[in-house]
Structures are given as C-alpha cells and as structure tokens.
Amino acid sequence: MLARGRPRGATQERMASMRYRVAILLPAEAELKQSIKIENTRFSGVAAALRGVGIEVECAPYTDEAVEDARAQLLRVDGVLVWVNPIERDRDRSALDALLEDVAAEGVFVSAHPEVICKMGTKEVLYRTRSMSWGCDTRMYPTLQALREELPRCLATGEPRVLKQDRGNGGNGVWKIESTTPVVQGNSALAPDARVRVRHAKRGSIEQEISLDEFLQRCEPYFSGNGRLIDQVYQPRLTDGMVRCYLVGDRVVGFGEQLVNALYPAAPGSNPRTAPEPGPRLYYPPTRSDFQPLKDWMENEWLAELCQTLALNATQLPVVWDADFLYGPKNSTGTNTYVLCEINLSSVYPFPDEALAPLAAATLARLEAAPRKRT
CATH class of the missing domain: 3.40.50.20 (Rossmann fold)
Structure with missing residues (x-):
C-alpha cells in the first residue's frame, strides 16, 4: 500500500x-x-x-x-x-x-536456480566448507560401501555422529548414532553386530537400540541415484537451541530461534520416549543484539569464503535463503561460535516480516x- x-x-x-x-x-x-x-x-x-x-x-x-x-x-x-x-x-x-x-x-x-541449489542447498555444502570457521569434523560417504568401511571407525572413538542424506527436508534422512559400549583402547572399528543407539530426526521418531549392521541397511535407500550421506560430529550444545539466519542475496535480513529442535534429547536418566518434539521457531529482525556476531561473520567473512569455495558470485545467491546454526564452543573471549548444520534454498518459508x-x-x-x- x-x-x-x-x-x-x-x-x-x-x-x-x-x-x-x-x-x-x-x-x-x-x-x-x-x-x-x-x-x-x-x-x-x-x-x-x-x-x-x-x-x-x-x-x-x-x-x-x-x-x-x-x-x-x-x-x-x-x-x-x-x-x-x-x-x-x-x-x-x-x-x-x-x-x-x-x-x-x-x-x-x-x-x-537448480544449479545454485546443487552447489549450496544440499548437505554436501557441509563437507565442502568444513575448513571454514563454521565447520566441524565432517565426512562424506558417496557410496554405501564407503559408509560401511568408515562409519564403524568413527563410532569406535565414542563420539556421537549425525548422518544426513544429501537432499531432504523435515528431518527425513537425518540420524543421530552412537555406540552403546564404552571405548575400548586399540579397538579401531565397531563390529557389524555392535549395538548402537539411533534416533531419526523426523517428527515423531524415538530413540532405538539396534545393531550397527541393521542401521547400515536402513541407510541403503539414501544412496539411490546420486545420493550420498554427510556425517558430522554431534554438537553437545544442541540443547541451547538452533539459530536460523535469513538472507536476501548477501545481506542478513532476520533471524529465527528454535530452542527445542530435532534430536533434542530426553532428560538424563529418563525414558528416551520422553524426548520432546521440536518446538516453535520464533522470528526476529536483523538487529537482535546477541546475534550481531553471527550477522557480522556471515556478511563479512563466511559469504565471501562460501562463494569462492563453490565458484559462485553474489549475484547468483537466491533472493531469499537461510542457514541453520548450532552453537559451538565459546571462544577465548566468551563469545559464542556457530556450527553450520544446513543451508536451505528450495522452500524458505516462513521468514521474518523484515525480509519482505x-x-x-x-x-x-x-x-x-x-x-x-x-x-
């Protein structure tokens, strides 16, 4: 008007x-x-x-x-x-x-554009940008055989992992997995019959204990066509919430905050079935004060690195897109760091009114x- x-x-x-x-x-x-x-x-x-x-x-x-x-x-x-x-x-x-x-x-x-989605809107971007300061320990499994060979070695360290199918939405094809047994010195890989705890990020899913081999069989459909799996180390600050950064081209135009997100665990010692379902995402303008370090990193450091890594220029960035972050460890000054867990380009909605x-x-x-x- x-x-x-x-x-x-x-x-x-x-x-x-x-x-x-x-x-x-x-x-x-x-x-x-x-x-x-x-x-x-x-x-x-x-x-x-x-x-x-x-x-x-x-x-x-x-x-x-x-x-x-x-x-x-x-x-x-x-x-x-x-x-x-x-x-x-x-x-x-x-x-x-x-x-x-x-x-x-x-x-x-x-x-x-579909070409831009393929470059930055799939989970492979997590692997390609793993050396950036928003990255973490990230692996890519291009085949089921690679998953069978490498995942058992990762799990033998005792660290939980999060596996993500390359293209998906709504938590479909995103799994948290960890070994149920203590780390054994000198054990370089879990056996196929080793017990693991898994939880699908799709709404309504609950934690299960199954064999590693059964889990690997469940992953087979993710490799159909050109499918692949991305593997990130689990972020222990997931319970602090997820921050979504909304952008128009190369400018941050707002934020979303979801305090209870997918894979949020049950309270320690309680039944895994009591783990809460994801809660609402609340929306904020780009001026929210505690998110200004994230805004500065995105606009002044990460976007240039992202475009260089993916061979994109700023004019190819979508007119609306977003990036999801979990909190990483605080740095030496006590400032939050952020770990990228997804970039969304295909269907970004809703978003803050400030983006319109x-x-x-x-x-x-x-x-x-x-x-x-x-x-």
Missing part, C-alpha cells in the same frame, strides 16, 4: 515501472490447481511486497503432471520465485528442476539487470 502523502510523481514513476511480471511457483494438488489464488496462500505477503515495487505477480501452482502447462506459463513471465521442497508429496524435484533450467536458459530469472521489502527490492534489481523479451 502506498504511504499517504507520497508525491504524485513518485507514484506515477512507480506505476510506470510495472513492466516486469513474476510468477510465484508453489506445489499444488492437480485437482485444485486451477482454483489457487496467490492472495489466499501463505505467499500473499510476498506478492504484496513485489507489487509494492511495481512488479506484476501471478500464481504458478505446479504439478509434475502439468509440466508443459507450467513451461508455457513461465516463458510468459520475466522471473519465477520457487517454493518447492526437495521432497514434496513423496516426489523429488527432478522434473521441476529440468523445467527451471530450461526456462532460465531462455532468459527467465529463476530463484533459486529487501526480497522485493532484490527481485526488481535482478530483473532490471537482465531484462528479457517475453514470448
């Missing part, structure tokens, strides 16, 4: 700039596809912010069955902002990503930087 008292010339200038058209693409049930209006979805605020900077907005409900209809629609717009999870209704994004790559090649601005105006401005800037003729 225009502010009262805005000069008439500014209004005319803004309306004259409404030469760009953007689609908001979201998953839909095939039978409901035609009835969805963007004003009745959770993205109504995004649409309003885009219109506020003079961008026309349309809804693009997506199903794999109607991919050619989606192609025709996207080729008629200047840009598309995509909100579809890596796994949506038990389907992956292979058909959608192929479509987005095709329309991007025709000059349509796509955020987030920067998102709209960044979208307009991307469109103006590379205008195209619509078909």
Whole structure:
C-alpha cells in the first residue's frame, strides 16, 4: 500500500515501472490447481511486497503432471520465485528442476536456480566448507560401501555422529548414532553386530537400540541415484537451541530461534520416549543484539569464503535463503561460535516480516539487470 502523502510523481514513476511480471511457483494438488489464488496462500505477503515495487505477480501452482502447462506459463513471465521442497508429496524435484533450467536458459530469472541449489542447498555444502570457521569434523560417504568401511571407525572413538542424506527436508534422512559400549583402547572399528543407539530426526521418531549392521541397511535407500550421506560430529550444545539466519542475496535480513529442535534429547536418566518434539521457531529482525556476531561473520567473512569455495558470485545467491546454526564452543573471549548444520534454498518459508521489502527490492534489481523479451 502506498504511504499517504507520497508525491504524485513518485507514484506515477512507480506505476510506470510495472513492466516486469513474476510468477510465484508453489506445489499444488492437480485437482485444485486451477482454483489457487496467490492472495489466499501463505505467499500473499510476498506478492504484496513485489507489487509494492511495481512488479506484476501471478500464481504458478505446479504439478509434475502439468509440466508443459507450467513451461508455457513461465516463458510468459520475466522471473519465477520457487517454493518447492526437495521432497514434496513423496516426489523429488527432478522434473521441476529440468523445467527451471530450461526456462532460465531462455532468459527467465529463476530463484533459486537448480544449479545454485546443487552447489549450496544440499548437505554436501557441509563437507565442502568444513575448513571454514563454521565447520566441524565432517565426512562424506558417496557410496554405501564407503559408509560401511568408515562409519564403524568413527563410532569406535565414542563420539556421537549425525548422518544426513544429501537432499531432504523435515528431518527425513537425518540420524543421530552412537555406540552403546564404552571405548575400548586399540579397538579401531565397531563390529557389524555392535549395538548402537539411533534416533531419526523426523517428527515423531524415538530413540532405538539396534545393531550397527541393521542401521547400515536402513541407510541403503539414501544412496539411490546420486545420493550420498554427510556425517558430522554431534554438537553437545544442541540443547541451547538452533539459530536460523535469513538472507536476501548477501545481506542478513532476520533471524529465527528454535530452542527445542530435532534430536533434542530426553532428560538424563529418563525414558528416551520422553524426548520432546521440536518446538516453535520464533522470528526476529536483523538487529537482535546477541546475534550481531553471527550477522557480522556471515556478511563479512563466511559469504565471501562460501562463494569462492563453490565458484559462485553474489549475484547468483537466491533472493531469499537461510542457514541453520548450532552453537559451538565459546571462544577465548566468551563469545559464542556457530556450527553450520544446513543451508536451505528450495522452500524458505516462513521468514521474518523484515525480509519482505529487501526480497522485493532484490527481485526488481535482478530483473532490471537482465531484462528479457517475453514470448
């Protein structure tokens, strides 16, 4: 909505700039596809912010069955902002990503672009950036055989590990695992029949005690196609909560804080079934004082390192994305350090209201930087 008292010339200038058209693409049930209006979805605020900077907005409900209809629609717009999870209704994004790559090649601005998601929006980014100051002891298992050979040696040290499938969401394919037996000096690897405690991060899961071999068998589906597993050492400060850092391009625009998160343990000595389910995430502006060190690290150190490591430039960063951090050990000055546990690009929502105006401005800037003729 225009502010009262805005000069008439500014209004005319803004309306004259409404030469760009953007689609908001979201998953839909095939039978409901035609009835969805963007004003009745959770993205109504995004649409309003885009219109506020003079961008026309349309809804693009997506199903794999109607991919050619989606192609025709996207080729008629200047840009598309995509909100579809890596796994949506038990389907992956292979058909959608192929479509987005095709329309991007025709000059349509796509955020987030599938190529960028592959570089920084999968768990492999944890391995590729493990030497950065947000990193920790991180392994990558490209095959089931590599997992069978290396994980038993990691577990023999007695440290819990967290395994994560390369692409997933909602805690699916994320496991905490640790040996149930004390560390034995000189024991270089756990035996296949060794007992381990495992807990899936998917909501409703409880801790189980099974054999290592049984757990390895459970992991086999994660290696289908180009699948792989990433292995990080467990962070003991998980119980202090998780901080989500929201960004528009290369600027931090807000924070989320979740005090009780996935894999939060039961109280010491209590039944594992009493472990709490994840709690709500609360949202904060980028000015929250105790998160300023994290903001400074992200904007002034980590983003440059990330882009250099992944061969990206800042203009390729999505118009909205986020990074999840657990607390690492405090440094010598008593300041919290942070350990990266995930970057999300595919379907970042909800986010702080403070992100809406920067998102709209960044979208307009991307469109103006590379205008195209619509078909």
